[in-house]
Amino acid sequence: MKLLREILFPLLAVLAAFVVGGIVVLLIGDSPIQTYRLLIGSAFSWPDGIGYTLFYATPLIFTGLAVAVAFRCGLLNIGAEGQLYMGAFAAAWIGIKFAGFSGWILLPACCLAAIAAGAIWGGIPGLLKARFGSHEVINTIMLNFVAVALVSYFTQYHYKTPGDPILQTVPIGTGAHIARLGKFIPGLPERIPLNLAFILAVIACILVYVLLWKTKWGYEIRATGANPTAAEYGGISIRKQIILAMAISGGLAGMVGINEVLGYRYRYYDGFSANYGFIGIAVALLGRNHPVGVFLAAILFAILLRGGIFVDAYTIHVSKDIVDMLQGIVIILVALRPDAIFSSLKKVGVMKKAKV
Amino acid sequence: MIQLRNITKTFGDVLANDRVSFTVEPATIHAIVGENGAGKSTAMRIAYGFYTADSGEILINGQVREIRTPHDAIALGIGMVHQHFMLVETMTVAENIVLGAEPGSTASLDLRKAGEEIRKVSDEFKLSVDPNATIETLSVGQQQRVELLKALYRHAQLLILDEPTAVLTPQEVEEFFAILRGMRDQGKTIVMITHKLSEVLAISDNVTVMRDGRVVGEVKTSETNAAELARLMVGREVLLRVEKPDAKAGDTLISLRDFSIIGRDGTKRVDNVSFEVRAGEIVGIAGVEGNGQTELIEALAGLIPGSYVSGSITFAGRDITRLDARARKELGIAHVPEDRHRRGLLLDFSLAENTILGVHYRKPAVMGPGSILLDQTGINRRAEQVIRDFDVRPPNPVLPARALSGGNQQKLIIGREFELPPKFLLVSQPTRGVDIGAIEFIHRKIVEMRDAGCAVLLVSAELEEVTALSDRLLVIHNGKIVGEVDPKVTTNEEIGLMMTGGRA
Numbered sequence: 026m027k028l029l030r031e032i033l034f035p036l037l038a039v040l041a042a043f044v045v046g047g048i049v050v051l052l053i054g055d056s057p058i059q060t061y062r063l064l065i066g067s068a069f070s071w072p073d074g075i076g077y078t079l080f081y082a083t084p085l086i087f088t089g090l091a092v093a094v095a096f097r098c099g100l101l102n103i104g105a106e107g108q109l110y111m112g113a114f115a116a117a118w119i120g121i122k123f124a125g126f127s128g129w130i131l132l133p134a135c136c137l138a139a140i141a142a143g144a145i146w147g148g149i150p151g152l153l154k155a156r157f158g159s160h161e162v163i164n165t166i167m168l169n170f171v172a173v174a175l176v177s178y179f180t181q182y183h184y185k186t187p188g189d190p191i192l193q194t195v196p197i198g199t200g201a202h203i204a205r206l207g208k209f210i211p212g213l214p215e216r217i218p219l220n221l222a223f224i225l226a227v228i229a230c231i232l233v234y235v236l237l238w239k240t241k242w243g244y245e246i247r248a249t250g251a252n253p254t255a256a257e258y259g260g261i262s263i264r265k266q267i268i269l270a271m272a273i274s275g276g277l278a279g280m281v282g283i284n285e286v287l288g289y290r291y292r293y294y295d296g297f298s299a300n301y302g303f304i305g306i307a308v309a310l311l312g313r314n315h316p317v318g319v320f321l322a323a324i325l326f327a328i329l330l331r332g333g334i335f336v337d338a339y340t341i342h343v344s345k346d347i348v349d350m351l352q353g354i355v356i357i358l359v360a361l362r363p364d365a366i367f368s369s370l371k372k373v374g375v376m377k378k379a380k381v
Numbered sequence: 382m383i384q385l386r387n388i389t390k391t392f393g394d395v396l397a398n399d400r401v402s403f404t405v406e407p408a409t410i411h412a413i414v415g416e417n418g419a420g421k422s423t424a425m426r427i428a429y430g431f432y433t434a435d436s437g438e439i440l441i442n443g444q445v446r447e448i449r450t451p452h453d454a455i456a457l458g459i460g461m462v463h464q465h466f467m468l469v470e471t472m473t474v475a476e477n478i479v480l481g482a483e484p485g486s487t488a489s490l491d492l493r494k495a496g497e498e499i500r501k502v503s504d505e506f507k508l509s510v511d512p513n514a515t516i517e518t519l520s521v522g523q524q525q526r527v528e529l530l531k532a533l534y535r536h537a538q539l540l541i542l543d544e545p546t547a548v549l550t551p552q553e554v555e556e557f558f559a560i561l562r563g564m565r566d567q568g569k570t571i572v573m574i575t576h577k578l579s580e581v582l583a584i585s586d587n588v589t590v591m592r593d594g595r596v597v598g599e600v601k602t603s604e605t606n607a608a609e610l611a612r613l614m615v616g617r618e619v620l621l622r623v624e625k626p627d628a629k630a631g632d633t634l635i636s637l638r639d640f641s642i643i644g645r646d647g648t649k650r651v652d653n654v655s656f657e658v659r660a661g662e663i664v665g666i667a668g669v670e671g672n673g674q675t676e677l678i679e680a681l682a683g684l685i686p687g688s689y690v691s692g693s694i695t696f697a698g699r700d701i702t703r704l705d706a707r708a709r710k711e712l713g714i715a716h717v718p719e720d721r722h723r724r725g726l727l728l729d730f731s732l733a734e735n736t737i738l739g740v741h742y743r744k745p746a747v748m749g750p751g752s753i754l755l756d757q758t759g760i761n762r763r764a765e766q767v768i769r770d771f772d773v774r775p776p777n778p779v780l781p782a783r784a785l786s787g788g789n790q791q792k793l794i795i796g797r798e799f800e801l802p803p804k805f806l807l808v809s810q811p812t813r814g815v816d817i818g819a820i821e822f823i824h825r826k827i828v829e830m831r832d833a834g835c836a837v838l839l840v841s842a843e844l845e846e847v848t849a850l851s852d853r854l855l856v857i858h859n860g861k862i863v864g865e866v867d868p869k870v871t872t873n874e875e876i877g878l879m880m881t882g883g884r885a
Contacts (some may be wrong), residue, residue, distance in 0.1 A: 113630040232536045240753045241742045248738065258684060258716070258724045260707030 035311050035318065038358035039325065046351045053342045060343050064332035074331075076206075080289075082327035083219075084109070084281040084298070086226040086307025087318035089312055090233050091147075091277035095161075096314045098270030099235055099250035104150060104165025105278035106302025107172030108143040112279025114176040115142030116286045117293035120197025121184060128200030132287070135201045139282035146172060147275015148268055155264035161271065163253075169302070180295045192295040203288045219245035220288030222280075229277060230316040237316075246270050278302060306357050312314065326352065382407040382539055382570040383428060383459070385810035388437035390423055398884075399594040400437070405539070405587075410561060410571045412602070415591035415614055416816030417786045421574045424591070428572075429461045430454040445611040460532025461541040464516060468516045475499055475512040478531045489737075499769070502533050503622040505566050522553035526560070539570045546580055547814065549842055551877060552669075558567045576614075576816055578621075579845070590614055605677045609654050615818045625828045628852040632797045632835040635805055640684060640692035642676045642860075650676040652860035654694070658805070663827065663837040664869065665851030669880050673860035674840045675719060678809045681838070682701050682716040683709040696805065708732035709740055715803030717795055720808040725794040726782045733778040734763035736797050763800075771796030772822065796822060797831060806830055812846060824850060844873055858882045 042156035045058035068368035070077040088105040102108075115140040123131055150164035177192070184194035203222060237243035248256040251264040257263055285297055304326055311325070312318025329352065333345030383405045390398040398420045405411045413421045427434045430448040438445050441457050454461070468477050475496045496512040503510045508526045516524060525545065532540050546554045561571055561584060575581060580590055583604060590598035592614040598613040611619040636657035644650045651673040658664045666674055670671050678684050681694065683706035695703045696712060704712075718724035726735055737746040737760055744750070745759030764778040771787070771792045782790060795811065808827060812820040827850060831837050841847040848854060848868045855862050856879040863879050 172706060239748055239755055242753055244734070244737075244741045246757060248727055248730070248741075250862055251729050252723075253723060254723050255727050257737065258682070258706065260683075260705065260743065324557060 031313055031315070031318070035313060035322070035359060038355055039359055042351050042354035045354050047351065048349060050343055050347065051223055055340050055343045060340055060347070063335040063339055064347070065328055067332050067335045068328040069184060070216060072213045076213055076219045076326045078324065078329075079223050079332050080217065080219040080284075081330050083223045083226050083284045084301040085282070085304055085323035086230065086320055087277050087280045087310030088301050089323050090229055090316060091143075091274045092259065092305045092309035093312065093314040093319055094237070094277065095104070095147075095248070095270055095274040095318070097250045098246045098255065100151075100154075100168045100270055100274075101162050102165055102271065102274045102278075103162055103306065104147060104168050104275070104302070105305045106298060106300065107165070107169035108146040108275040108278035109281035109298060109302055110172045112139035112143035113147040113282030113285050113297065114179065114293050115139055115249065115279070116201075116282040117194050117197055118179075118184070120201040120286065121195055124198030124200075126198065128202075131168050131198055133198040135287055136280075136283050139279045139286075140276040141279070143279015144272040144276035144283070145267070147270035147278065151268040151271025154271075155267045156279055161267075173296075174375055176293070177295050181295060183204055184293070185218065193290075194293040196292045197286065199291075202291055203283070205288070216345070218289040220284065222284035222288045225280065225283060229280065230320050233277070242269070258314060258337050278305070280317040302320055304330075307352055310357060311359050315358070382442065383572075384440040384443075385428065386438050386440065388424060388427055388434045388439070390427060392432050397596050398427070398434070399589070401594070402437075403589045403596055403599055405570060405572055406589070407570050408504060408565055408568050409586040410565050410573060410584055412585035412588045413572060413574050413591060414576060414578070414581055414588060414610060416576060416818060417788055417814070418816075420592040420594040421479040421591050421615070422543060423594075424459070425543065425572060425574055427612060427634070428454070429459060429492060429541060434792075438880040448579070455535050455537070458536060458538035460535060460537030460539070461543065461809070461830050462525065462543065462545060463530040463533060464544045466528055468514075468524060468527060470517040472516060473512065474510055474514050474516065474519075474527050477516060477527060478512070494671050499530060503530055506533060507560060511689060521548050522555075522557065523772070525549070525557070529560070533569075539572065540564070540793040542571065543572045544574055545575075546575065546577065551873075552881065569622050569680055578610050578817070581610065592616055593863060605780060609758055613869050614816075619817055620821055622827065623824045623849040625850075626832070630662040631834065633657045634660045635694065635696045637836075638693045638695070640694065641678075641690065642673070642680050643689050644676070644692075645689075650860050651680070654853060654860075654862050655692075657864060658836040658838050660804070660836050661831055661834050662852045664840055665839045665841070665847040665852055665854045666857050667841075667876050668857035669856055670842050671879075672857050674809070674857055677857075678716070678719070678807050678838070681807055682706060682714065682718075686823070690757060693706055707739070710801070713801065713804035714807065715798035715801050716807040717809060717811055720789055721787075726790060729781055731779050731781060732768065732773065732785075732793060733760050735782050735793060736760070736764045736767045736778075738797065740801070767793065767800055768794035770800065771826070786816075790817060791815050791823065795826060795846055799826060803830075803835060806835055809840045811839070811841070812841070844876060848873075848876070853875055858869060
């Protein structure tokens with residue numbers, strides 16, 4: 026029953042969203058079948074479809090995990106967007122500052138910088154909540170603005186190639202580049218930016234699972250999220266858990282920078298995030314705040330993100346906004362408590378029976 | 382007045398009501414007793430239209446009626462007062478009462494007219510409720526009378542009360558019963574769901590006993606006694622008295638000196654208290670709820686920050702006033718909290734995960750000293766031990782704690798705490814909302830702990846419980862210990878007087 030609820034209901038939500046979306050497409054005047062073929066079908070071609078879909082999924086896995094970890098501690102991290110910008114910029118900064126260093130030092134240093142910057146940016150609202158009780162939702166949202174402005178400023182005034190019309194930093198040292206998967210997989214060209222950060226994302230899923238369910242720290246985080254007064258009774262410091270969970274969450278969001286800076290552009294490109302931090306909330310929600318669910322939901326949203334481009338290009342009326350719409354419907358349906366729907370359906374059924 | 386005929390109701394696989402039939406005579410007080418989960422609340426919720434029965438029928442004054450929503454029930458003169466009040470705290474009595482049945486034309490709200498009528502009803506049944514008072518300024522007992530008034534205002538002839546005394550102090554219970562008797566004498570019919578036998582015998586005219594979703598007995602109150610009712614409820618002979626040998630008290634284990642607690646609002650919750658508990662004795666604290674017991678127990682467990690307390694706590698010769706909850710548990714202080722949902726359990730966690738709350742960082746919950754990895758086999762072994770030794774049902778460690786009845790949840794907490802094993806036990810309201818069979822079990826376990834040399838500090842709102850279990854009894858009033866009595870010779874009157882500050 027529990028497994029059913031955890032797996033079946035999100036699936037139903039996705040299915041229902043597609044049905045509603047199909048009706049909308051029909052009303053607009055396009056063929057839903059053709060639209061969906063473009064939207065989903067284009068993800069399964071080899072190597073481009075699969076390669077790009079997994080590349081798009083990588084940041085969403087990180088941000089989805091970030092939101093999920095915070096949520097398991099009873100916190101809503103709306104700040105993954107800011108945290109990933111901080112992480113990406115920190116990775117680029119180290120990569121630029123120490124560009125001449127050997128990859129053996131530079132690469133781990135850049136990765137750690139991404140994680141640390143995200144963790145600090147997530148840890149601040151955690152600290153504020155633990156210390157002053159100020160709400161993490163407000164603070165994470167506000168810190169998003171601060172982060173975006175801050176990295177923009179540094180890019181513009183300190184780390185840009187003079188004369189470059191694009192708002193981006195100078196390149197990082199080659200030692201900080203991480204390999205594209207095309208290097209290891211026959212048939213996958215290296216022009217596709219899918220890189221080792223995807224493998225890192227999969228490992229992050231496993232590590233988050235182990236952390237949350239197999240360690241005493243995870244027990245404390247989850248206990249705090251499930252019932253803070255009972256956690257306190259169990260000798261768990263709620264303040265510590267709040268700071269810890271927000272820092273871990275921010276660190277995971279910061280890892281988006283590894284994919285973006287070290288594996289894709291090899292520099293910091295301002296405004297690179299296609300709302301990964303916010304889609305991460307949807308990914309976590311649909312994935313029921315479980316790493317496996319987050320992974321699958323990230324793949325789904327990646328398919329939509331990429332498919333949207335094709336829908337835009339090849340249909341007459343429908344634009345890629347359909348992706349936003351589908352996301353929205355999925356979220357609404359997932360946010361509805363499925364058990365409540367079921368019991369009310371049942372009640373109607375029972376009432377009918379009683380009338381006879 | 383109302384008759385249930387072969388009512389059957391299932392929730393999923395659970396048969397909550399199995400061909401339940403009984404009749405409530407007009408102008409009587411009818412008690413429905415049974416353990417938690419016996420189906421008594423379900424039956425009455427069906428009568429009130431909260432649930433719809435799978436089969437069976439309800440007769441009102443001899444006629445079959447269909448009650449599909451509480452609206453139908455109200456129209457038929459049925460009112461219900463829930464265990465948890467449904468009042469808007471910031472609104473006045475009158476506003477709450479008219480809520481959903483506002484008088485006056487559609488747009489205007491004639492509160493003055495409503496107020497007059499409420500006052501009339503209030504006087505008629507001697508409820509003495511002021512229609513203009515704001516709910517949050519009223520005591521729990523007064524709020525309950527507002528709930529009664531709400532039903533009466535809607536012309537209820539039949540009042541269903543779900544565990545009405547659970548939230549009342551002994552004094553309030555007496556007042557409340559007087560009101561109920563008055564209502565009955567004026568022709569109202571009252572159905573009272575309860576599991577407290579003493580109250581059944583004190584107030585009701587007839588009793589229906591339920592067990593496992595079935596009616597297992599219907600008796601006139603005048604022709605029965607507590608032992609018979611308990612046997613019917615549980616299905617076997619039940620020991621209603623706590624049997625315990627005299628305490629063999631040892632050395633002083635814990636002592637409080639000039640101990641005070643300041644509440645967050647700055648008022649003194651516990652005022653300069655000094656007492657001690659010796660190994661092998663049960664010290665009880667009697668008092669009207671809200672007189673500092675909660676804070677005292679929480680402070681002893683290390684759950685109140687040091688900046689709010691003054692004075693000292695000495696445990697086994699060591700000053701522990703500044704130690705946190707975990708450090709105190711390490712020393713052997715176990716705590717059965719008064720509110721098991723708020724403090725005691727992680728309701729969405731499995732039974733196994735709940736059995737390690739508070740010891741989750743050390744063996745057997747983790748692989749070894751200093752390890753961060755949880756040891757699943759160790760956790761399961763501990764869970765199975767707690768479940769077996771404390772008869773937690775259903776004995777399935779992967780179930781969420783939420784799935785258990787109140788009694789079994791309590792047994793789980795008590796098992797977890799008693800198997801630490803502790804040297805000093807803080808036990809607060811150990812049997813609140815727990816059925817008779819489990820109460821007997823829990824009492825026996827507490828006495829066993831004492832006989833094994835554990836010091837026990839017991840707080841209970843049930844006067845009978847605290848006098849029956851304690852070896853020494855302290856009475857608390859307004860945060861002060863106002864006296865100590867010998868539970869073997871004291872009377873309820875004596876304690877009652879002290880509890881209300883009658884003797885300093």
